[in-house]
Amino acid sequence: MTDTFRTTVHAMAMPFVVELDDADPAEIDGALAQFHAGLVWADEVFSLWKEDSYLSGYLRGDLVLEEAPHELREVLEACEWYREATGGGFDARRKDGVLDPTGLVKGWAVTRASRHxxxxxxxxxxVGASGDVLVAGNRPRRIGIADPRVTGDPTGTPVVDVVELGGAFTALATSGGAQVVDHIWDPVTGETARHYMQVSVAGRDLTECDAWATAIAGGGPRVVAAALERDLEVLLITGGRFDGTYDAQSSPGWPSVR
Structure with missing residues (x-):
């Protein structure tokens, strides 16, 4: 029988759920402390809401990249790479010109911290991070995707789909406006993106899935084909109907188990 340890840590203004199967009891506390510290550190570097973060200081012109942790340059370069890869669907520069790498920082931070x-x-x-999930090991895990019409904690509410992670798919990212309204913009128009109610992307790398989910939500249908060419699978909640239901489309390899 599998002995599963489950806990929640908080950082970056959100909860991170961690499950460890058959872990060494003597090592759990130390590993979780390092994991949590990694997320807190990421917030101290990349937060746009903290005036003393390195990113805030860089954007104000108070410091140059060489004075910040090298990871700041790494993430900004990754943002540019994804801008090109997605044909502009992902763009870290907002309409007002502010550089905002939020669209991939969470996935990047979880990937980096999870090494601990x-x-x-x-x-x-x-690790479950408010719609994003990263798994490791051989155990298949069934993950529910929250209904985009549900705001707040979706625990206990009906899901739109259930996917199985493990094996070919170890990462899942979901992007939409359910929890943070109108926070995704269309890089072409500069206006709030309304292409989909919600986008989920499954693959093997959480940073990649996070960036592409944001890109599809922001850039719309033209970005979907490019994601599929990279062996990613997608679920698109395309819109609501008058009766309160919704339309959905998924790629052929989408790992649904419903």
Missing amino acids: LRAARAADWM
Whole structure:
């Protein structure tokens, strides 16, 4: 029988759920502390809401990139790479000109911090981060995708789909306006993106899935084909009907188990 340890840590103004299967009890606390510290550190570097973050200081002109952790340059360069890869669907520069890498920072931060979970010697583990999920190990995990019409904590509410992560798919990212209204913009028009109610992307790298989910939500149908060419799978909640239901489309390889 699998012995699963489950806890929640808070950072970046959101909860991160961690599950460790058959972990070494003597190593769990240390591994979780390092994982949590990694997320807190990411917030101190990239937060746009903290005046003393490195990103805020850089945007104000109070420091240059060489004075910030090298990861700031790494993420900004990744934003530019994804802008080109998505044909402009992902763009970290907002209409007002402010550089905002939020569209991939969460996935990047989870990927970076999760390396500390290896110290717990768990057979399998999972991190859930407000719509984004990263797993490791051999155990298949079934993950529900929240209904975009539900605001706040979706726990206990009906889901729009259930996917299985593990094996070919170890990462899942979801982007939309359910929890933070009108925070995704269309890079072409500069206005709030209304292409889809919600976009989910499944693949093997959470940073990649996070960036492409944002790109599809912002750039619309033209970006979907490019995502599929990179062996990503997508679920699109395309709009609501008059009766309160919604339309959805998924790619052929989407890992649904419903």
